[in-house]
Structure formats: C-alpha cells, structure tokens
Amino acid sequence: MKILIKILNHKYWWAGIIVLFAIILFASSLLHTRFDLTKEKRYSLSQSTKKLLGKLNEDVEIDVYLTGNLSSGFRKLKIATDELLENYRDYSNGNLHYKFIKPDAGLDDSAKALLYDSLVRIGIKPFNNKEYTNDEKSERWIFPSALVKYKDKMLAVDLMSGKSGMDEESTLNYSEALLEFKFDDAINKLTKTEFPVVAYAAGNGEPAIDFANRKLDPKVLDLMNLMRKNYRFGVIDLKDGILNADTIKALMIVKPSSTFTDQEKIKIDQYIMQGGNVIWFIDKLYAEFDSLLRAKSDFVAFDKNLNLDDQLFKYGVRINSDLLQDINSAKQPLVVGNAGGKPQIERLPFPYYPLLSSPSNHPISKNLDNVISIFPSSIDTVKAPGITKTILLASDTNSRIISTPAIVSLQSVKSEDDIKTFTKGNIPVAVLLEGKFSSLYANRFSKQMQDSVQQLTGVPFLPTAIKSSKQIVASDADLVTNVVTQTQGPLPMGTQEFENYQFANREFLLNCMDYLVGDAGILETRDKDFTLRLLDKNKIAENKTLWQLINIILPILLVLITGGIIQWRRKKKYAI
Template identity: 25%
Template sequence: KSRDAAADFGVHPVQIREIKNDRVSARNAFMGIAVVHGDLIETIPSITEPEGVEYRITTLMQKMNGKIDSLLRLDRPVTVTLYASSNLPISGMQNIAEKVRAVVQKTNARNYGKLEFRHVDPLADRALLDLADTYGLPRLKWPAFTGMDGRPVVPGDGMLGIVLEHDGRFETVQMLARTVFGQYAVGGLEDLESRINGALDNLISINPRVGYITGHGERDIHNQRDGAATFRELVADMYDLKTIDLLKEDIPADIRTIVINGPRSGYTDGELFKIDQFIMKGRSALFFVDSFAEIQPDGQNMFMREPVVLPVMTGIEKLLEHYGVTVNRDIVLDEKCYQASMRGMGEQSLYFAPMIGSEGLNEKNVVTKYLKKIVFLKSSSLSIAAEGRPGTRPEALVSSSDRGWLMKGRISFMPWSMAPPNASQMGKHVLAAALAGDFASYFAERDAPAQKGGAATGPVATDTIVRRTLKPARIIVVGTSEITTPSVIDKEGKTPNSVLVHNMIDFLSGNYDVPEMRSKGLELNPLRDSSDGTKLALKIFNIALLPLLVMGAGLVVWKRRSTRRKRIMAEFATEVRGE
C-alpha cells in the first residue's frame, strides 16, 4: 500500500548498496519527498545525498506558491489536446485516448480544475497533419507492409503527441519512443503526469520573470554549445527568462531584473534610454560585458590558425561609466590560474583563467560570501570610481590575486605566448563589481532620444525623463560573459561558478536568504588555501619535528622509568642489607 502511494506521488525506488560483513548487497529503497499544498502535489523523486536538500525544498515551496497564483489568475482553462492518428500502426495505440484522458483528469484534479482535455484524430481531417510542424510533433509515414499479427497495413501517415495551449502559447509533450529493435511505439505513459505538469509550469510561467536583452549578438539562450542555454536552465528553478528586443518593444512592467549578456553590436540611444529609465525606476540590472570578441577562423587550415580577437563597442560602456564602473580595454591574467593538461606539453598554465580564492571574494556581500573558489575566463578589469557617485555604494565582488597583470594592445589567448612580467607590474584587479543606491540618469543632462511612434502632439506635454532613481536600484557588472557558458557552469547548480551566477540573480531580485542555502550543495567547497611558507613549515614539522617530538617523549618516559626503577631498588636494597 505504501509503495502504491509513493508511486502515486511520483516517488520511485532507487537502488542502494549496503556493505556489511565484507559483503555488498543491493536493494531498492524509497528516498523521496512529496510536498502537498492545497490541490498541488510536488515531489523530489530521489534524495541520494544530504547536500542541497534545504535549498531544493525551499525552491519547491516557492514554485508551488507561484503556481497557485498563476493557476488562480487564469481566466479560462488550459487546453490539453491529444493528437493521435487512429491509423498509426505502432505498439501501444490501443485505447490511447482513454489512457491519456485518465491521466489528464488526475492532473486536472491537482491543478485546481484548470485543464480541459481534447482528443483530435488527424485521420478525420488531413489538414491537421500540417500542425505537426507548427507544434514540433513528429509526423510518421509508412509504406504498405504486413503487421506482426499478419494483417496487411495500407500506406499512410499520421502523428502522435500532446499539446498544451493557453493565451497564444503552447508546450508539447512527446509520446513516441523507440523499442530495442528500433521500431516506434507509444512511450512515456508511466511518467506522463509529471511531464504534463512540467509543460504546464513552463506554459503559465509560475516563476518571476527576468528580462534577457537580445538583438545585439548577445549569447543565445537556446545555444547549448557556447551560448547561454545552460544559464537559462540553471536559473529556471526560480526564474523565467523573457527575451526582450529593445528595438521592437519596451521592457514589460512586471520585469524587475534584466540581464545583458555579452552583446557584440552597438545599442542605439533609444535602447540605452530604455535601459537607463528601467534602472531609474528602482529596478536591477546584470551586465556581462566583453571588451573583446574572439573570432574563430574558417576555411582551410582553420585548426592551425590563431583566432582573431577584435574590440567590441556597444555603447553599454558609457552607460556603466556614468553609473560608476568602467570596463577597461584589457584582459586580466594571473599566476594563480587554471592548470590544463595538454597532450605532449604536460601541465599548461592558462593565465587568462584566474582561479579566485577566498581572498579575492567579497566576504560581506551575499553573492560571494559563501563561496571559497571560482574561476573567471577572459575577463577585462573594472575600474570603480574612487569617490563613487553621490548616493551610490560601490563594492568589488570578485578580484584577481595580487599576482595578476594586464594584457593590453594586441590580445591573444594562446597560452604559450604568455609569460608573467616582473613583480612590480603585478597587482590585484577587480573582475566583478556591485553598485547599489540612488543613481542619476545618463540622460539627465541630455535630450531624450526619439522613441518608436514619435513624440506626443498637442498642448499638453510631459517630461519623459526620470532624472534620478525613484527608489534604490542595484547593478552588477562583470568583465566577461564567458562565465555564463557551459564551459564553467552546469545546469544542476553544483559548481561554484553556477552558484555565483545564480546568486547574482538572487541578489538583484531581492532573494538574499537563498545563496546561503544553495552553497550547502556545492560539489567543490575547498578549505582555505595556505601560503607557501605555511605549507613549508607544516611539511618540516611533519617530516622532521614530529619524529623528534616522539623521540623526545620516548626519552622522557624512559628517563622517568629509569629513575623510578633506581628509587625502588635503592629503597628495597637498604631493607635487604638491614636484615
């Protein structure tokens, strides 16, 4: 009975190993959590380690609260449509509509009755097959053949899948799978409820939205190779990224934080004005700014040629300089850097990938307070205005070690072309900075640029520029966008760099308590690095002094025993002579 209840909640057994009396045995165990709130049921299917459980439960509860609000705000149900061609000659099609209907009804009861089921047979209306391309559902075709039961199958085509639709948006749930023999069959019915729930979550946007500015070559949130797809998946547990093209639209009113990630082309004054006025309303912005773009060669001998590094000018730099942070035209190199194993060359120092220890992380700001080691990649240095700006509080979040230096002029990321300079040319450099407080508008002393649609006409006019923040705002500036790529972050949020990036969004969104909980699930959480002198002293102590101390302790014990033996012998020897 308990097993059936666990399966009903979506908690399935995991295999564990038990070592007892020099024997290893495997057994199945239920190690999940089901959280029930109102009609909603959310689960953590398996808990295999204690790290990060507090954070997972907290974000799950936050997700449930957001989902309840989103469901109750719906003015009409979400349509769940099963597109299933009745002529599909694949295994599992028997009573498929009834099976899916039962799952949707069960899911509907747990989502405040906001789902409405429909079954559509494309065989009855051939035009519906064209929707396969629209929704991204597979369209199957087959020639005449003889089925497994010996019956002839006429040639045809069809489709199978589930589509959730609401307010012009849709999410799809795939239902096709491959057998061990490579044939198509109906699959995924055992976890169909959880997949429908996941599609519903994406459809109704249960998490707060974060604006992601596009249109200038920013890192693509759908690019898994070197874009920001991993970044999007990383923050998806708490935030939904909303892409915004400032040339075509304004920043929506419900957006409280925007992200500008590695733009490559220039912003118009009208776009900069929208960003500036967004901040003037007391909202937050996260800037990942690259001073240089690395262009990979193509054509013949592309792997033998060095990439071209070109400067990037976007206009964001002058906006940030006005707020109090300058992104310099250089690349920070550091002796304390990542060591890569290169074939035929052994260990190679990647000076452009500084390893930042606790001494380079701000211990007072929640973004970096609970981190001990991170890595930066191809970052420019930042200069914080010495006197700050009136009403603002600037602080360095991440800095290189005191063994860092700057590469200027011709930029090359070939590691064998780099060498540390003299100690006099080394020093500490800021890689990421945070600003908070009251800011003056970049356009306070400038005319507002013309916006799409032109200026309003008539005798009544308005001052369209907010010249100072209406309430305190927050800004974070990072000298590279490389730390949002899959090379340094993971979507599960286990690595320190993933935690750092997520913490930045939390800080700007006002979730100050979450970073501490998230840091408990770090896979890499090293002890504080010791200096070379301390390491040498400990080595000498362990190799030489510790044995000497043991020998000294042995001599002391031997001396005390010898003295005691002599005292006893002297005492009893006198008594023997007296007798």
C-alpha cells in the same frame, strides 16, 4: 539553599535527589531551550531560517544519506547535520521530518551500480571516503548528500562544499558552515509559490534562441535551464520589447557582440530608473580560444564597440580595454614540443583563464569556490554619487594586465622573466552596484525628446531613479556560458574540456540572481564562518597513552573519591 541543605542532611537524602532529578527531566522535556556560547554562533539559526520554517504548512521530508562507516571528519559533518535538522524540526511547527538512511544497504554489486546511476541523475553523487590509520589505508563509497521532498517535488542537497586545493579537514569545516544556507535554499525553492520574472536581453548578438530555426544556442544551455527552473524566465528583444520594472524584476545582458543603439540604451536606462535590476556579463574585447586555435598563431584582441562605456561609467564602473592574466589559472592542452614528428601535448596553466575569488565578505561570493573566467578584462570603479560598490570577484595575488592592442598568444609566458611581470593582485572582474542611480540622459533631453521617450518606454522620463536598485557588472561573459565540445556537446557551466572539475560559476550566477530578486535573508546565511580549531596531530600521537589513561582512570578516581567522602560523612554523623 536551606531546603537543599535540609535534603542533604536528611536520612533519605538520596531519594530527594532522585525526585528532584526526575522533576528537572520532566520540565526539560516540556521546555526546549538551547544556549549557544560559541563565538561564531555555530549552533544558532538565523532569523530568516526561523521565518522560513515557521511558514511551513505542509510536511517537508528530508532523507540524509550521510551514514554508515565514516571517517572521523565525515562523522563530525553527520553530527552537525543531525544537530542542524533537529533545530529545524523544533522551529517547523512539526512540519519538518528527517531521517538518516543508507541507500545501498543490503544490495549486491549490480543493484548498487543501478542505484548509483539513479542517484547521480537526481544530483546525489557518491564520494570515495579515504581514511589513513596506523599507516593503513581504507576506502569506502559514501553519499554526503540529502534529498529534500515537498509534495511531489524533490531537490538534492550536496552537503560537501570547499575550494580546490583544500585539505579534508578544512573542506568539511567549510561544508559545515554552509549547511544552513543549503537546506534553507532547497526548502525555499520547493515551497515558494511566487517566482520573479527574469528577462534575457536579445537583439545585439547575444547567444540566445534562434526563433526562425527553433534552436537554442548551446553556449547558454546551462544558463537557460537554470533560469527556467528557478524563475519565470523569458527572452526579450530590446528593439521591440518594453522593459517594465513592475513586471520584470531583473534583466540579464549576456555576451552581446553588436553595437547598442541609443533607443536600446534609453530603454535599459529608464528601466533602471524605475527600480529595475540589471546583471551585465560583457566581453569588451573579442578574444576567443577557438580563434586562437584556428589562427595557429598570435592574434590581436579588438574592441567590440558595444557603445556601453558611457552608460556603465555613469552607473559607477568602467570596463577597460585590456586582458587580465593570472598565474593561478585553469589548464589548457598546449603543444610543448615534438617527438618523432608528432606534437607533444601537455595540460598547462593558461594565464588567460584566471581563477577568480572573492576579496570581500559579501554573501554572493563569500564561502564560494574559485570561479573560472575566460579572457576577462579588468574593471575600475568610478565616482557615482549615492552608489555603493562591492567587489564580488577578483584575480589572485599574481596578475598582470595586457593593454590594447592586446596580443593573444598560446605561449604568453615563456620564461622566468615573464613570470616576474605578474606583479599586480586582486584586480576586479565582477562588481556589485547598489543605490539610486542617475540617468545617463539627465539634462540632455528637451521636453519633446522626453515625450518621445515616454512613447518608447511606456512611462514618463525619469532623470533619477525613483527607488533603489542593484546592478552586477562582470567583465567576462564566459563566466556564465558553457564550453561546447565536438565529442560531448555543451559541458556544465564552470567546466572545461579535459578538466574533471566543476568550478563555482553556476553557484555564483544563482547567488547573484537570488541577491537581485530573491530572499536576501536566506542568502545571508552564507555569511557564516566557522573557525577551525585543529589539534596538533604530532602531540596527539606522542601523548596518546597519557590522554587515554586520563580519560579512563580519572572518572573512576572521581567516583571513588566522591563515594569515599560520602561514606566518611555518614560514619562521622552516625558514629556512636
């Protein structure tokens, strides 16, 4: 402190200040430190991100296309992306490089059209950025995306996230919160060298591959492509195959339609006891929209008799024999009347297609858009010692349950009185189970039977699990199938015919699989929450001139006052 006073009292004090400032600048260029004082740690990287970046041993190139003439909201997203990637670069040992580029700069309209088509094919979608200022509207095409490149591989990253019905400010804030997860996920998928083995169960009527005719069931085209791209993926027939948890890291059971035998159930049970992970997408009742259209009238949804109730109950859940309806649902083209002998068709909310969301903060489903379901049933959790249960997806706040025999009707909601029956809410449809499970067959088998099980599974019979594992049970198989149309063929997962919107079914499936067999640390970066602190737009408009004057005049006044004080001190000190 004394040294600072001496410097300020010296004749050439200003030169000392300049030298001191130069030393501070030089030191700051050598030592990079960031202090994050925000409550939600907005500017801090997670430990899993730092670990991922620290393991990079070759260059990762990132081209960010979010640039050019942007609205204020997208400028904020661009700045957040720039700050995040700058932070990434600091932790990457010089192996991560990024730049902002405008892909269509200097191109004529025909060249732009070709470029847009090529970008869409690799997953980079243009966005019509609309801006309203002083009652004037402007529109421009922008690309809120990035392309991550590593060696000869590349992966598109969509910087936009959000839920249907959100306003632009909330959507962009939501997008900012997920930036770290999206870039982590892309870098991890491009750089990882080991891919877990995921098996898809067949033999019980699941939509799969017809080996005889070498044809893939179009209902699971998207699912198969996703799994092959991200995992070592294959189909296993439970009748003949052996499930070994040391080799197969996760088993998928999707939309079975025929009864499981005890032999098949024992194989699944003992796989879980070995520490294997299972994801179940089960339709307990037979209820399909195609059947409703073919019947042209009501029909009764009936039980498929899969013989899985006791097994799932033992693990901690029960899929009920009912159908779930919700007011918040996807739309379907329905006949609403006749005019001139022709049916009048209108797209109306179809309560059998409820839109699901997460009632919990689990990273699988947190910050996720709505997931569309098709004729789901409800799920109850039941007591299972040592098992942790987490609801991943549930209905909205205006739901009801139709118990069996469940009558399916195109006009299930006909009046205001029908709407008043939607009195339930947050009914579970997907549940995560974690812990050491107990076998369904514990204390049931004699020594001879246990020896037979060992011959069947290849390992000694286990009454309880030797290590913890995870299961995800969903009471709607169509969460992960895709609609097949006569004109367009298979649609992307989470997309409905005549609805120009893709729900988050694909993201939900990938998050589930990442949690079961992937890097859980990266998935936890989805857990970020950025608080949206909005300004009052009416007050801004009313006090616009005042704040402009404060921002322009106040700094000038401070400079003049400071200069005046310095001059006064000098005159006082050196006055004769």
